[in-house]
Amino acid sequence: MERRRFLGLTAAAAALGMTATVAGCGALGGDDGEVTLRLVAADYDLTGGNTTKKYWDGLVAAFQASHPGVKVQVQVESWDDVDRKVAEMVEAGQAPDLAQIGAYADYAAAGQLYSADELLSIPVQANFLPALADAGENKHVQYGLPFVASTRPLFYNADLFEKAGVKPPTTWDELAAVAKKLKAEGVRTPIALPLGPEEAQAESLTWLFAGGGGWTDDSDRYAIDSEANVDTFTWLKDELVAPGLTGPIAPGKLNRKAAFAAFARGEVGMLNGHPSLLQEAAKQGIEVGQAPLPGVDGPAKKSMGVADWIMAFKQNGHNKEAGAFLDFVFTDENVLKFAGDNDLLPVTVTASTRMETAPEHAKLRQFLKALPTAQLPPVGKTSWAKVSETLKQEMGKAVTPAGSPEAVLGSVARTASAAEAAE
Structure with a gap:
């Protein structure tokens, strides 16, 4: 944790x-x-x-x-x-x-x-x-x-939710079910998953917190390839990406800025947002709903700042x-x-x-x-800049059809361990 x-x-x-x-x-x-x-x-x-x-x-x-x-x-x-x-x-x-x-x-x-x-x-x-x-x-x-x-709550397009007859999800199973209904209603991107190089380290951490993990453990040592983290990315790959619920752009190619712009155009049902998106969505007539981040069995117990x-x-x-x-x-x-x-x-x-x-x-x-x-992420660690940059480049690969969450997280973990040893 x-x-x-x-x-x-x-x-x-x-x-x-x-x-x-x-x-x-x-x-x-x-x-x-x-x-x-x-x-x-x-x-x-x-x-x-x-x-x-x-x-x-x-x-x-x-x-x-x-x-x-x-x-x-x-x-x-x-x-x-x-x-x-x-x-x-x-x-x-x-x-x-x-x-x-x-x-x-x-x-x-x-x-x-x-x-x-x-x-x-x-x-x-x-x-x-x-x-x-x-x-x-x-x-x-x-x-x-x-x-x-x-801070990062779950944002959703209130009009798209109303048309699909769905409510904000509180668990991951509910989130996947809502995304499927949005897709059936023709929503281009039921849930955006921006794991491109702009901010993949933060998007990933939001999901890891919801899954009971994080980039570090209670001793502030890196725990990047922990069981909880592997389970989280396995779920993202199998339950959101593989069924086509994350839209036409591969998560590893989708940057936060592009995901936010698509949300403001009314093309995205849900995403992990932050306050700066509210203004642009309002300009384009999108009514933004907000909800606590869903977790495995209920609302996430902690959120990312x-x-x-x-x-x-x-x-x-x-x-x-x-x-x-x-x-x-x-x-x-x-x-x-x-x-x-x-x-x-x-x-x-x-x-x-x-x-x-x-x-x-x-x-x-x-x-x-x-x-x-x-x-916050472990910003005070000397190694964080290198680890963060590695995460930006690598995390999108974990959810590709041929990708392995365990292998990708393991590779980043080795990079983090080496960087931490050099501190």
């Missing part, structure tokens, strides 16, 4: 105060009076637009207006590529000053990142949701700064400038702007408190309620 990393806000954290103020940044800029920070950031736009770039452009313009001597250049990359491109930059000795990506621990362990203490003002650092701050630690020092969070990270590399020596920029990034206004625009969850105490009561964020409150029992 996955080690429990709960995301919820605690009373002790709330007692730190509901308003974080940004400390003065002091003199900024290099010997020539100006420093340029390079930020590589992930693209959150589900429709192929440029909303992520617009967000950063607006934030950077506001920051630069109040911080003469510091310029920020932002490079936005798709989630398919962003982790790999940052890794290639670091390998080539051209690390960006800042990276907003999926994993931080390997860079922290290699001594390549500034710690939060070296970057942030005390009020800003103290304002992170406690479990997210803990998950950003490597050897008890925080290097990963949580950027945004989400996800946090994405932002970090600052030491290579260029710009900790003062990077810290001033990050203090600005984590103001309530900017945190809520990005989270609200993308239907995601804020990572700070004060922004979460405001979202809980703000009418414009009412549709996200149920996701905030799920945070206390949601659990």
Whole structure:
């Protein structure tokens, strides 16, 4: 079972105060009076637009207006590529000053990142949701700064369910039965199973939790090829993929972004969704229903939480400038702007408190309620970036007609064991 990393806000954290103020940044800029920070950031736009770039452009313009001597250049990359491109930059000795990506621990362990203490003002650092701050630690020092969070319930197309005369499933057997009825009604993809390279590690973990497994055991050691995990993928292969219930695109070729877009077009009956899908579905007139994730014998006992990270590399020596920029990034206004625009969850105490009561964020409150029992992947493990990348490339193979869940999980487990031994 996955080690429990709960995301919820605690009373002790709330007692730190509901308003974080940004400390003065002091003199900024290099010997020539100006420093340029390079930020590589992930693209959150589900429709192929440029909303992520617009967000950063607006934030950077506001920051630069109040911080003469510091310029920020932002490079936005798709989630398919962003982790790999940052890794290639670091390998080539051209690390960006800042990276907003999926994993931080390997860079922290290699001594390549500034710690939060070296970057942030005390009020800003103290304002992170406690479990997210803990998950950003490597050897008890925080290097990963949580950027945004989400939880993953089951989403379903309410109109398609009504036409098929079905209700939200609570068990896997019910889920398969509902998918068969949707298929009989002509639904193109009764249940989407995006195991393509964009986010297969997270989609897989959602199912593993529902099946009583996880990527790690109670001792936080990898348990990738556990009996529970093999059983889960065997069920997915035999009961969903083989009968054609996952649609015309093979799961290993289907990315999350494409699955979400198909759901928003009304072509998908069910999928494991997250809040960012709500906005696009609403734009296209899709009524989204939500339900707890089905498990083997009833609703899943735990669900997955996800946090994405932002970090600052030491290579260029710009900790003062990077810290001033990050203090600005984590103001309530900017945190809520990005989270609200993308239907995601804020990572700070004060922004979460405001979202809980703000009418414009009412549709996200149920996701905030799920945070206390949601659990993260093993992001604090130095080996996680390599293991996660391997999972992205391999998990789709486990459910192909000729694929073997046991063989695929066993292969990834050996990779994980080797990576863990090298930590």
